[in-house]
Amino acid sequence: MKRSVICIIMLLIFVFVFLFAGCSKTVAKVDETEIKQKEVDVYMDFLKNQDTSGELPTDEEGLKTLEANIIDILIVTRLLEKYAEENNINVSSEEVDKQIKLIIDSYPSEEDFEKYLKDKSIDKKFLENYFKSQMLSSKIFDIVTADAAVTEDEVKQYYEDNKNILFLVPVKLKASHILAMFPWKGDNSEETQEGREEALSKIGMVEEKLKNGEAFEDLARQYSDDITSGENGGDLGYVSKGQMVEKFDKALFALDVGEVSGIVETEYGFHIIKATDRQEEYIQKFDEVEESINTYLLNLHKSKKWEDFIFSLIEEVNIEYFTDVEGTLNSTDTGTEDNTDTGTEEESK
Numbered sequence: 001m002k003r004s005v006i007c008i009i010m011l012l013i014f015v016f017v018f019l020f021a022g023c024s025k026t027v028a029k030v031d032e033t034e035i036k037q038k039e040v041d042v043y044m045d046f047l048k049n050q051d052t053s054g055e056l057p058t059d060e061e062g063l064k065t066l067e068a069n070i071i072d073i074l075i076v077t078r079l080l081e082k083y084a085e086e087n088n089i090n091v092s093s094e095e096v097d098k099q100i101k102l103i104i105d106s107y108p109s110e111e112d113f114e115k116y117l118k119d120k121s122i123d124k125k126f127l128e129n130y131f132k133s134q135m136l137s138s139k140i141f142d143i144v145t146a147d148a149a150v151t152e153d154e155v156k157q158y159y160e161d162n163k164n165i166l167f168l169v170p171v172k173l174k175a176s177h178i179l180a181m182f183p184w185k186g187d188n189s190e191e192t193q194e195g196r197e198e199a200l201s202k203i204g205m206v207e208e209k210l211k212n213g214e215a216f217e218d219l220a221r222q223y224s225d226d227i228t229s230g231e232n233g234g235d236l237g238y239v240s241k242g243q244m245v246e247k248f249d250k251a252l253f254a255l256d257v258g259e260v261s262g263i264v265e266t267e268y269g270f271h272i273i274k275a276t277d278r279q280e281e282y283i284q285k286f287d288e289v290e291e292s293i294n295t296y297l298l299n300l301h302k303s304k305k306w307e308d309f310i311f312s313l314i315e316e317v318n319i320e321y322f323t324d325v326e327g328t329l330n331s332t333d334t335g336t337e338d339n340t341d342t343g344t345e346e347e348s349k
Contacts (some may be wrong), residue, residue, distance in 0.1 A: 180218045
């Protein structure tokens with residue numbers, strides 16, 4: 001099994017947990033421990049209820065792949081629970097209650113919290129199992145990765161190897177603008193030629209006032225439809241190439257400091273743009289990025305230890321699948337495909 005697959009499993013296991021299986025067919029076995037179809041169905045239903053962005057697959061092949069991943073997640077969950085039991089690692093009901101209370105307190109009232117659970121079809125027991133599983137896995141993670149460390153030489157070497165790419169800060173221009181917004185961008189109304197001409201007339205009036213010597217900042221405060229920047233004289237702060245929409249970006253980086261553009265049309269409306277300052281590219285100093293490099297490398301080491309630990313649990317058991325939607329944990333491919341995505345500690349888990 002390629003390590004990229006197990007990394008997905010290890011990440012997902014910290015996101016969801018299962019309810020009790022009940023009476024349903026066995027889809028997989030870990031030694032003598034059974035994974036039931038009911039557990040997989042609960043997972044699938046939960047994922048579907050939480051999917052608000054349409055990211056879950058809807059085609060048959062995609063759903064089968066998702067179901068196979070869920071089966072593997074449940075297998076690894078069982079292995080972690082077994083490890084915790086053998087090593088006296090526990091999560092108390094008090095710990096779970098405390099975590100749930102923190103969530104409840106983030107809502108206006110407990111009734112609002114209960115309504116959210118109902119709207120999302122989340123059972124209260126499901127939520128308790130979720131936090132218990134998450135906290136148990138976190139405890140195991142902390143134990144497994146406790147001796148992970150980064151040396152000063154590693155940090156310095158990483159900086160030297162990457163300073164011309166990762167720590168190169170590109171040229172930035174401090175930009176200001178005055179925007180005559182297309183009406184339909186403000187009120188979600190229908191696009192009309194009349195609205196377009198209205199915006200063009202407004203920006204044309206502003207351009208004429210600039211030519212007559214009125215201050216850019218004063219006109220931005222008075223006329224810009226970008227209220228936030230308008231209150232600050234049109235100031236957008238420092239931006240680098242590619243940060244703004246293409247037409248705005250091209251017009252801005254064609255300006256010298258102090259220069260004002262003509263009328264520039266983008267998808268938002270008509271702009272007049274001013275470049276007020278310029279920062280040349282530079283390489284961040286080591287002491288500016290030392291801490292972030294150390295954190296990154298530490299997470300990288302922890303991720304590797306956690307990955308090796310999960311593999312060691314898998315290698316110690318016999319896994320059988322009893323469905324055509326077969327998982328990947330029995331794959332003979334145990335290559336060492338490189339995975340260096342670390343991010344935060346939770347992501348590393």
